[in-house]
Amino acid sequence: MKKHNFSAGPCVLPQEVFQKASEALINFNNMGLSIIEISHRDKNFIAVMDKAQALALELLGLNDKGYKALFLQGGASMQFLMAAYNLLENKAVYADTGSWSSKAIKEAKLFGEIEVIASSKDKNYNYIPKGYAVPSDADYFHCTSNNTIFGTQYKEFPETNIPLVCDMSSDIFSRQLDFSKFDLIYAGAQKNIGPAGTSLVVVKEDVLEKVSRTIPSMLDYKVHLDKDSMFNTPPVFAVYVSMLNLDWLQNLGGIQEIEKLNNQKADLLYTEIDRNPLFTGFATKEDRSVMNATFNLVDESHKEVFDKMWKEANINGLNGHRSVGGYRASMYNGLTLESVEVLVETMKKFENTI
Amino acid sequence: MKKHNFSAGPCVLPQEVFQKASEALINFNNMGLSIIEISHRDKNFIAVMDKAQALALELLGLNDKGYKALFLQGGASMQFLMAAYNLLENKAVYADTGSWSSKAIKEAKLFGEIEVIASSKDKNYNYIPKGYAVPSDADYFHCTSNNTIFGTQYKEFPETNIPLVCDMSSDIFSRQLDFSKFDLIYAGAQKNIGPAGTSLVVVKEDVLEKVSRTIPSMLDYKVHLDKDSMFNTPPVFAVYVSMLNLDWLQNLGGIQEIEKLNNQKADLLYTEIDRNPLFTGFATKEDRSVMNATFNLVDESHKEVFDKMWKEANINGLNGHRSVGGYRASMYNGLTLESVEVLVETMKKFENTI
Numbered sequence: 001m002k003k004h005n006f007s008a009g010p011c012v013l014p015q016e017v018f019q020k021a022s023e024a025l026i027n028f029n030n031m032g033l034s035i036i037e038i039s040h041r042d043k044n045f046i047a048v049m050d051k052a053q054a055l056a057l058e059l060l061g062l063n064d065k066g067y068k069a070l071f072l073q074g075g076a077s078m079q080f081l082m083a084a085y086n087l088l089e090n091k092a093v094y095a096d097t098g099s100w101s102s103k104a105i106k107e108a109k110l111f112g113e114i115e116v117i118a119s120s121k122d123k124n125y126n127y128i129p130k131g132y133a134v135p136s137d138a139d140y141f142h143c144t145s146n147n148t149i150f151g152t153q154y155k156e157f158p159e160t161n162i163p164l165v166c167d168m169s170s171d172i173f174s175r176q177l178d179f180s181k182f183d184l185i186y187a188g189a190q191k192n193i194g195p196a197g198t199s200l201v202v203v204k205e206d207v208l209e210k211v212s213r214t215i216p217s218m219l220d221y222k223v224h225l226d227k228d229s230m231f232n233t234p235p236v237f238a239v240y241v242s243m244l245n246l247d248w249l250q251n252l253g254g255i256q257e258i259e260k261l262n263n264q265k266a267d268l269l270y271t272e273i274d275r276n277p278l279f280t281g282f283a284t285k286e287d288r289s290v291m292n293a294t295f296n297l298v299d300e301s302h303k304e305v306f307d308k309m310w311k312e313a314n315i316n317g318l319n320g321h322r323s324v325g326g327y328r329a330s331m332y333n334g335l336t337l338e339s340v341e342v343l344v345e346t347m348k349k350f351e352n353t354i
Numbered sequence: 355m356k357k358h359n360f361s362a363g364p365c366v367l368p369q370e371v372f373q374k375a376s377e378a379l380i381n382f383n384n385m386g387l388s389i390i391e392i393s394h395r396d397k398n399f400i401a402v403m404d405k406a407q408a409l410a411l412e413l414l415g416l417n418d419k420g421y422k423a424l425f426l427q428g429g430a431s432m433q434f435l436m437a438a439y440n441l442l443e444n445k446a447v448y449a450d451t452g453s454w455s456s457k458a459i460k461e462a463k464l465f466g467e468i469e470v471i472a473s474s475k476d477k478n479y480n481y482i483p484k485g486y487a488v489p490s491d492a493d494y495f496h497c498t499s500n501n502t503i504f505g506t507q508y509k510e511f512p513e514t515n516i517p518l519v520c521d522m523s524s525d526i527f528s529r530q531l532d533f534s535k536f537d538l539i540y541a542g543a544q545k546n547i548g549p550a551g552t553s554l555v556v557v558k559e560d561v562l563e564k565v566s567r568t569i570p571s572m573l574d575y576k577v578h579l580d581k582d583s584m585f586n587t588p589p590v591f592a593v594y595v596s597m598l599n600l601d602w603l604q605n606l607g608g609i610q611e612i613e614k615l616n617n618q619k620a621d622l623l624y625t626e627i628d629r630n631p632l633f634t635g636f637a638t639k640e641d642r643s644v645m646n647a648t649f650n651l652v653d654e655s656h657k658e659v660f661d662k663m664w665k666e667a668n669i670n671g672l673n674g675h676r677s678v679g680g681y682r683a684s685m686y687n688g689l690t691l692e693s694v695e696v697l698v699e700t701m702k703k704f705e706n707t708i
Contacts, residue, residue: 010392018380018391025376037364077585197552216435236550238592
């Protein structure tokens with residue numbers, strides 16, 4: 001029996017994506033070959049890469065606006081480094097809204113001066129800082145749109161006239177934004193894009209080639225752009241599944257449609273968290289993430305009972321991160337409304353049991 | 355109908371590996387979840403990673419000898435950079451035996467003085483240089499054990515008392531060597547390990563932490579070692595399939611057994627290349643690769659006829675690299691003897707046709 005998978009990432013993808021991926025492992029495109037045994041220079045795979053890149057730009061509304069999409073390896077953690085390697089000449093400014101922001105800051109410090117202009121560390125990252133000014137003399141401003149661990153999400157981004165760099169690993173393709181405000185967007189695939197093993201980089205070409213350092217080939221966005229993500233052997237399978245998943249999203253009606261479903265799922269769960277006297281939300285209400293709902297038991301002594309109940313309800317991946325404790329329900333694009341309904345029913349049943 | 359896949363990489367893997375991978379895409383370990391939707395912190399995946407690392411060391415005979423195995427992202431191209439970042443303080447010496455060696459040299463030059471002490475560039479890399487001395491004052495000596503594009507392979511490695519670094523991307527796990535002579539071995543997975551999207555790094559721990567520079571976390575072997583390849587989200591699926599493939603090799607009897615089969619396949623094909631008056635081998639005989647046989651038509655005007663014949667014989671991936679032209683038959687571990695027999699029969703049939 002299929003589980004209700006609330007895992008924070010790698011996470012659930014649409015069932016038809018798993019099905020198509022499974023079939024392609026045996027016979028891809030009717031070639032009589034597995035997707036993982038063909039050359040990445042084969043026209044059948046080049047078409048996959050081209051389509052994945054085109055779908056990414058199209059879904060974000062960034063066609064013909066000077067942007068390119070890349071599928072690289074190394075996850076968002078490699079992008080912490082690459083963003084700084086490629087864009088940081090003197091000084092960059094960062095907002096620190098959680099563990100991933102902090103790691104991005106740490107890596108960037110190797111390449112120039114980093115000023116943290118906003119932080120929510122004082123309250124264990126349970127809110128998104130607001131009302132600060134972004135200095136205009138920095139090379140770029142870096143932020144993290146959604147904080148998976150703490151369950152917070154930017155609803156509005158600071159206005160700035162310097163390049164805007166954003167780690168959108170855990171909420172890209174989940175909601176409508178004016179993506180053209182951003183100059184560099186990156187995201188590890190393993191939430192709303194595809195399986196772990198690739199990351200999407202969307203870059204406005206005119207921000208590149210402005211630093212004086214020599215960049216190693218594998219870390220140079222320009223090198224990868226010039227080779228259409230094929231400078232070296234790409235992670236073929238991860239790109240293929242990402243293409244399937246982005247194609248699924250486009251057929252559904254794009255971000256506009258999935259956003260409605262995502263809001264429905266989040267409303268349902270947060271309503272129950274606020275209603276049910278046994279639970280309390282972790283993140284400040286106005287900054288709550290539509291992707292990751294973090295919540296705790298009011299009385300920790302009930303933990304064993306609740307844990308048993310959700311596991312019996314075929315729910316997977318509900319444990320919170322150790323930094324927050326409690327529970328985290330990740331409701332990425334691939335999670336159905338039905339799964340959230342099962343969780344909410346379980347929370348109600350738990351209330352009636354205690 | 356299944357193809358005979360001579361692709362240079364990504365390449366054929368054993369059919370049972372494709373089958374198991376396909377099943378795990380739907381239901382992994384009877385969890386009711388796809389292998390690509392589970393958390394990499396799940397005990398079921400940690401067991402996969404542990405087993406993949408253990409199998410790699412065991413198959414190479416490097417258990418309990420101070421080595422660790424890592425599965426990282428970025429392919430061998432990222433290792434060109436990481437090897438230098440982690441080991442190069444002042445000067446390193448390299449052998450240049452082909453395109454991949456040259457790329458490794460290019461990236462290393464960003465981190466110190468590089469001396470190329472041996473090269474076969476003068477003859478379009480059709481041989482392995484011999485008889486040179488490795489200086490003892492360098493930080494390490496770097497070589498490429500098998501040259502996929504040119505079809506050459508080291509039969510013996512130079513003796514040296516400095517750390518020995520080897521790119522074994524295209525022949526690791528194919529033949530017996532005294533692997534304990536090497537201090538750092540790396541290999542892109544997409545030949546004898548698994549699908550594209552991960553690379554294996556086998557490192558003797560005592561060569562690390564000797565450079566004075568600060569290494570970015572994602573490029574630091576020590577960081578990855580301390581986290582058992584889980585510093586950030588690993589390429590879950592690529593590691594899983596690599597584990598399946600290494601497990602297949604171990605069940606077969608390990609490198610000792612596959613080496614016999616690989617020699618049988620290579621002997622069969624090279625005998626035909628040498629016998630058939632329509633073909634000529636590219637690489638010098640004594641340096642011929644057991645993995646990649648490169649050969650050309652004596653008369654290029656027969657190309658259309660031969661190409662039609664091998665395609666009709668259900669053969670895939672036989673075109674040579676543009677640097678060499680002609681043909682390249684890659685005979686990695688997953689390729690059956692039967693596939694080589696079909697190729698040889700086709701070459702004979704071609705001879706009778708012309």
